[in-house]
Amino acid sequence: xxxxxxxxxxxxxxxxxxxxxxxxxxxxxxxxxxxxxxxxxxxxxxxxxxxxxxxxxxxxxxxxxxxxxxxxxxxxxxxxxxxxxxxxxxxxxxxxxxxxxxxxxxxxxxxxxxxxxxxxxxxxxxxxxxxxxxxxxxxxxxxxxxxxxxxxxxxxxxxxxxxxxxxxxxxxxxxxxxxxxxxxxxxxxxxxxxxxxxxxxxxxxxxxxxxxxxxxxxxxxxxxxxxxxxxxxxxxxxxxxxxxxxxxxxxxxxxxxxxxxxxxxxxxxxxxxxxxxxxxxxxxxxxxxxxxxxxxxxx
Amino acid sequence: xxxxxxxxxxxxxxxxxxxxxxxxxxxxxxxxxxxxxxxxxxxxxxxxxxxxxxxxxxxxxxxxxxxxxxxxxxxxxxxxxxxxxxxxxxxxxxxxxxxxxxxxxxxxxxxxxxxxxxxxxxxxxxxxxxxxxxxxxxxxxxxxxxxxxxxxxxxxxxxxxxxxxxxxxxxxxxxxxxxxxxxxxxxxxxxxxxxxxxxxxxxxxxxxxxxxxxxxxxxxxxxxxxxxxxxxxxxxxxxxxxxxxxxxxxxxxxxxxxxxxxxxxxxxxxxxxxxxxxxxxxxxxxxxxxxxxx
Numbered sequence: 001x002x003x004x005x006x007x008x009x010x011x012x013x014x015x016x017x018x019x020x021x022x023x024x025x026x027x028x029x030x031x032x033x034x035x036x037x038x039x040x041x042x043x044x045x046x047x048x049x050x051x052x053x054x055x056x057x058x059x060x061x062x063x064x065x066x067x068x069x070x071x072x073x074x075x076x077x078x079x080x081x082x083x084x085x086x087x088x089x090x091x092x093x094x095x096x097x098x099x100x101x102x103x104x105x106x107x108x109x110x111x112x113x114x115x116x117x118x119x120x121x122x123x124x125x126x127x128x129x130x131x132x133x134x135x136x137x138x139x140x141x142x143x144x145x146x147x148x149x150x151x152x153x154x155x156x157x158x159x160x161x162x163x164x165x166x167x168x169x170x171x172x173x174x175x176x177x178x179x180x181x182x183x184x185x186x187x188x189x190x191x192x193x194x195x196x197x198x199x200x201x202x203x204x205x206x207x208x209x210x211x212x213x214x215x216x217x218x219x220x221x222x223x224x225x226x227x228x229x230x231x232x233x234x235x236x237x238x239x240x241x242x243x244x245x246x247x248x249x250x251x252x253x254x255x256x257x258x259x260x261x262x263x264x265x266x267x268x269x270x271x272x273x274x275x276x277x278x279x280x281x282x283x284x285x286x287x288x289x290x291x292x293x294x295x296x297x298x299x
Numbered sequence: 300x301x302x303x304x305x306x307x308x309x310x311x312x313x314x315x316x317x318x319x320x321x322x323x324x325x326x327x328x329x330x331x332x333x334x335x336x337x338x339x340x341x342x343x344x345x346x347x348x349x350x351x352x353x354x355x356x357x358x359x360x361x362x363x364x365x366x367x368x369x370x371x372x373x374x375x376x377x378x379x380x381x382x383x384x385x386x387x388x389x390x391x392x393x394x395x396x397x398x399x400x401x402x403x404x405x406x407x408x409x410x411x412x413x414x415x416x417x418x419x420x421x422x423x424x425x426x427x428x429x430x431x432x433x434x435x436x437x438x439x440x441x442x443x444x445x446x447x448x449x450x451x452x453x454x455x456x457x458x459x460x461x462x463x464x465x466x467x468x469x470x471x472x473x474x475x476x477x478x479x480x481x482x483x484x485x486x487x488x489x490x491x492x493x494x495x496x497x498x499x500x501x502x503x504x505x506x507x508x509x510x511x512x513x514x515x516x517x518x519x520x521x522x523x524x525x526x527x528x529x530x531x532x533x534x535x536x537x538x539x540x541x542x543x544x545x546x547x548x549x550x551x552x553x554x555x556x557x558x559x560x561x562x563x564x565x566x567x568x569x570x571x572x573x574x575x576x577x578x579x580x581x582x583x584x585x586x587x588x589x590x591x592x593x
Contacts, residue, residue: 009403014477015396022393025446028428030415036424092319095312104313110579111320114327117571117578119506121524125531125564129333129346129557130326137325137346169322177583234509238532259423260513272421283417299413299453 040270057270066254067271074250077163077231082224085168089175090213094205096176097183112173124238127166128153159244163235178216186212219296226286226298229279251275325349327568334358334562341555358562361554367518368526368563374438374515375523379504379570382442386500387493390447394455395481400464416449422513429514436517444510448503451496458492459485494581498574505570527567530560 009016040057042050061067092112099105115123130136131152139149152158190208199207233252240248251271259268283298291297328349336344337353344352362368397405425444426435434440462485470480486493508524515521529535536556571578 005403008401012399012402015399015402018392018477018481019396021389022447025389025443026411026415028432029425029443029445030420032428033420033424034414034418036427037420039424039427092316095316098309098312099316108316108320111324113579113583114575115323117502117506117575118568119508119524121508121528121531122506122564122567125527125560126326126330128531129330129561130322132346135344135346137329140346172319173323237509238528256422256509256513259421260426265423265427269421269423272419272423276419276421279419280417299416299450 037269037273037276039266040273042266044265053266057267058274060267061270061274066249069246070249070251070254073248074229074231074252077160077236077248077250078228080160080164081167081231082221082228084164085171086221086224088168088172090179090217092172093176093179093183094209096180097209109173113177114173115170116174118170120234120238123166123170123235127162127239131162153239154241154243156244156247159239159247163232163239163248166239167232167235175220178220179213182212182216183209215294215296219290219294222286222290222293223298226283227279228282229275330561330564333558334565336558338553338555338558341558358555358558359566362559362562362566367521368523368566370519371521371523371526372566374520375505378438378441378507378511378522379501382446382504383497383501385442386446386448386451386504387497390452390455390496390500391486391489391493392481393447394452394459395477395485397452398456398459399477412449412452422510425510426513435514436520438515438520440514441504441507441511441522444514448500451499455489455492455496458489462488491581494577498578498582501574502571502578523567527563530563 039050041052041054043053043056044050096105096108099108118126131138133139133149133151138152143149150158152162186208191204194204194208229251231250231252233250233256236248236250236253237256240253252275255268255272255275258264258271287298325347329344329346332348332351333341333344335351335354335356335358337351337355338357340352363372396402397408429435429440429444432440434443466484467480470484475483506524508522508528511522512525512528515525536559
């Protein structure tokens with residue numbers, strides 16, 4: 001058995017050689033950083049060996065009030081996005097399906113997919129203009145209705161909504177594709193049969209279209225739960241400012257600030273390790289739950 | 300199927316869809332219009348204006364003639380082009396190997412890949428590795444960083460599994476080695492998935508900003524997204540206006556900072572807009588097909 005395997009490896013040696021660059025990349029940029037996470041249990045030394053300190057940094061972490069704030073912010077922002085944004089692409093796809101005029105539908109699709117491909121820096125640039133109290137389109141509209149202009153970006157009460165709505169703005173079109181494809185995939189004979197039986201449009205929606213969407217809906221929702229520890233680093237970094245940071249400071253921005261700006265490497269790594277472990281557990285469990293329920297997993 | 304003809308509910312749906320889409324269309328076109336307005340009329344621009352007030356390329360001239368922007372643009376292009384080519388090549392070749400029949404060690408390798416996909420070590424250990432590799436402040440840090448994305452590798456593997464074995468076996472009988480089979484047979488067949496993951500990689504590399512800001516802190520190595528953040532988010536105009544010395548005093552006095560910002564944002568969007576038709580064709584159809592198969 002062993003001999004056969006060795007022989008097979010030898011015959012396939014060219015294949016392994018072809019895989020060598022990948023092995024190098026993965027070792028350097030995945031394996032080494034994962035190994036480097038051990039820094040959470042060591043005191044970082046610029047000169048000489050790092051000193052093992054056990055759970056010291058985790059104890060500090062859990063007694064740091066700021067950490068509970070950023071953990072709460074992360075969960076609140078993620079939960080808002082998860083629940084409020086989830087139905088939007090589905091409704092968007094259902095609405096789009098009502099239009100059979102090729103040009104109208106195509107135009108809506110072409111424009112609404114675009115934001116998905118823009119960086120958060122560019123989106124922030126667009127939104128700053130959009131929400132500008134002096135010239136922005138949103139405030140022009142507010143003024144038109146006789147209300148005073150508002151600066152949503154520096155207001156603690158509105159900033160999380162800005163994150164949620166800008167995320168929805170970015171993903172509504174793109175995330176609707178998968179649902180739209182499923183709707184288009186429904187066999188026309190089902191509709192014909194239903195109409196022949198005297199079904200109205202409401203029956204069609206609730207008895208034929210929605211049941212087809214059940215599997216992708218459940219899969220996507222469950223898998224999104226798995227990523228709840230990622231509240232949107234790039235987005236927050238670009239939308240944050242001094243007035244609102246306490247409301248949208250998340251674990252990722254905290255790790256960046258404490259680790260790379262303040263240079264507290266071990267402490268930041270401990271915070272990140274905490275986040276990563278929860279993340280792995282969530283992704284793995286949601287993957288298996290989804291597999292069980294819908295036979296579709298995360299990969 | 301939807302009812303034919305005109306109904307009130309359909310009108311409402313149409314207006315709703317149009318309104319949602321206008322929230323994307325208007326701000327983006329407005330930025331173009333603002334950047335193209337003549338400097339002395341920018342202040343007249345409202346957020347919903349779709350046409351420039353007057354017409355001038357001065358804002359683009361100032362931004363593009365700024366050596367800092369020029370350098371950042373070149374750095375971004377270098378990372379995007381080199382990185383995407385390397386990524387596509389190594390992702391495809393690895394996918395080919397990992398889908399060969401009875402490859403010894405495939406199962407443990409896949410377990411590693413899944414671990415790499417879901418376990419994020421975080422920015423500090425990654426920064427340390429870059430430092431140890433002496434790649435900090437080298438453009439290669441961003442070219443080589445995560446050259447192969449596990450997710451795209453798995454997408455490519457799904458495609459490779461569909462390449463008929465008979466084709467590959469036939470070539471082998473003719474004496475072709477794996478490398479030759481890969482280049483001559485598999486690559487030409489993989490045109491659509493190659494373009495699809497190529498778009499994925501190109502977009503994410505062009506848009507990458509967090510890791511670039513950390514690995515490339517030397518101002519000479521800054522990429523466009525990081526510079527854009529300085530202008531747009533931090534409102535730091537010194538770098539942007541430094542090139543204004545090339546202009547006459549009269550012109551400098553006229554320059555409008557918000558229009559300069561708009562011009563920079565437009566420049567950062569242009570590669571995406573140029574690629575957008577290809578993106579829509581391949582990337583979108585990939586997602587659609589995936590959806591229909593489900």
